[in-house]
Amino acid sequence: MSTLITVDLRDATPPFEQIRAQIASLIDVGQLANGSRLPTVRALASDLGVATGTVARAYKELEAAGLIESRRRLGTVVMHSSPAADGAADSPLEAMIDELIGEARAAGIKDDTLVSLLRGRLRASG
Structure with a gap:
């Protein structure tokens, strides 16, 4: 999944917002289906070359929007389903x-x- 997300440090958009927007888009188009597990904050931060706080903030905003949920022992999972993810x-x-x-x-x-x-x-x- 982390190969689908990129961060452009030259872009004026803050890195956390780039991550948040890309994950939200992946959910909206069905690339990330309901129940899909997201990488840990540390793993995604390492893959993207950003601070863990950057990914944590993106995840926090996605969770506040009801798109993902962080669960102990299960990690962070997608909690929103799009028509494309429902088998279309x-x-x-x-x-x-x-x-x-x-x-x-x-x-x-x-x-x-x-x-x-x-x-x-x-x-x-x-």
Whole structure:
């Protein structure tokens, strides 16, 4: 799961917010289903090269939003289910994203560049 999350330290968005937003998006599109276990705070922080407090804050905000729950001995688990996670096929949005990724790779665009382009477009759209 940690391979699906990245932190761009050059981005003006605080690292905890980047982590929170990415995990929330993964839950929303069904990539993380209800009951899925998240990495420990220490493990994810180590994978991303950030402080444990950064991941802990992201998890705390996700928990306050009702998306995840931290349980003793069981760790942190997803507590929200999306239609995509409930057995539906890939959503139309996921299909469009897959197509975009395929076209970008065919054009020789690196993943980091594609992500930067998307972030720029998102900022420009308000």
